[in-house]
Amino acid sequence: MMAKHFFVTIIIFLESPVGVGFSYSNTSSDYQHTGDKNTAKDAYAFLVNWLERFPQYETRDFYITGESYAGHYVPQLAYTIFLNNKNANQTLINLKGIAGWEWLDR
Ligand SMILES: *[C@@H]1O[C@H](CO)[C@@H](O)[C@H](O)[C@H]1NC(C)=O
Ligand SMILES: *[C@@H]1O[C@H](CO)[C@@H](O)[C@H](O)[C@H]1NC(C)=O
Numbered sequence: 001m002m003a004k005h006f007f008v009t010i011i012i013f014l015e016s017p018v019g020v021g022f023s024y025s026n027t028s029s030d031y032q033h034t035g036d037k038n039t040a041k042d043a044y045a046f047l048v049n050w051l052e053r054f055p056q057y058e059t060r061d062f063y064i065t066g067e068s069y070a071g072h073y074v075p076q077l078a079y080t081i082f083l084n085n086k087n088a089n090q091t092l093i094n095l096k097g098i099a100g101w102e103w104l105d106r
Contacts, residue, residue, distance in 0.1 A: 010057060012050065016043055016073055040076040044084065047093060062093055066100040074100045 015021030017039040018030055025031065051058050062081075066074045081093045 010060070014043060014046060016070075018042060036072055036076055039073055040080045043073065043077045044080045047081075051093065059094060061096040063096055064098045064100070070100045074098050 015023040017034045018025045019034070064074050064077055075098060078095060078098045081095045085091050085093065
């Protein structure tokens, strides 16, 4: 009898920045401090909290993609993940790759 292996891919849709789609804040001042830097910070905080809630996925390979202005958000979030892993001297998020280059030159 052969063992069967199942590989489940988890896809998280995160709308950025705050105020877009299903992403919101109950703190009105959050809407005055949007911008690429805070968007990366918010997305990073979301991911860290998500992994705390679902630690079984902590070691999974992680990829980021996005469309439109995510051509900015994707590499900025990747860089934030890279810096935090480096500063902690450990892999907090197991980033393996990114894609989504629209809007990179705008
Ligand atoms: C924000 O406010 C709404 C409406 O009062 C509430 O349902 C929701 O739980 C609040 N969200 C957070 C994160 O506090
Ligand atoms: C990470 O390693 C560097 C170099 O060894 C060290 O200076 C730093 O304190 C370490 N940071 C943490 C959070 O352990």
